[in-house]
Amino acid sequence: MGRVVMYSSVSVDGFIADDDDQPGPLFDWLLSGDVPLDESGALKVSQASYDYTRAYWDQIGVTVVGRHVFDMTDGWDGKPPSGVDHVVVVTHRPAPEGWDPEAPFHFVDGVEAAVAKAQELAGDRIVEVAAGDVGGQALGAGLIDEVRMDVVPVVFGSGKAYFGSVRAQHLLEEPDAVVQGSRVLHLRYQVRRLPV
Secondary structure: OOOEEEEEEEEOOOEEEOOOOOOHHHHHHHHOOOEEOOOOOOOEEOHHHHHHHHHHHOOEEEEEEEHHHHHHOHHHHHOOHHHOOEEEEEOOOOOOOOOOOOOOEEEEOOHHHHHHHHHHHHOOOEEEEEOOHHHHHHHHOOOOOEEEEEEEOOOOOOOEEOOOOOOOOOOEOOOOEEEEEOOEEEEEEEEOOOOO
16 A cells, blocks of 8 residues: 655745635746656756656655645646546535546545545555645544655745644654755655554
């Protein structure tokens, strides 16, 4: 079974969007280099960011998001982002009216069930859980193996927190990756498992 990774770009003060759900400059690093990150050629990053990010993206099989993100992106027009195979949407509501039932999107009630469905679909590939409320719920439920952050040099002051509404302490190991890109610092932490 693949690892479950919580991921997002984040401000230095820990926000993935401002109070109006806008990412501001959080994704500018994806346009600040000269190395194409994907076949579209629209995303261009530094060589360091390419080496770190492309290797990660190539391992992702399924992305888990909340219904809010799904609605904000219009479900990516039924095509999973970044070349992943499937998207699992954590929601209490059914798929939107007129949604193509053949699209590789799965609407699941509850974060535990969503991660289980994602792991089933991903096999030995990575399950990526979007940071924010859904990611925080998954962390709180003990479902996250690894936390990845692309830290962007901006301070929002307030907004949507990377860890959502997590209010309990969760220990992480020392960072096992610290990569300086252009306008971004890539960090990776393993979630510390308490002895049973």
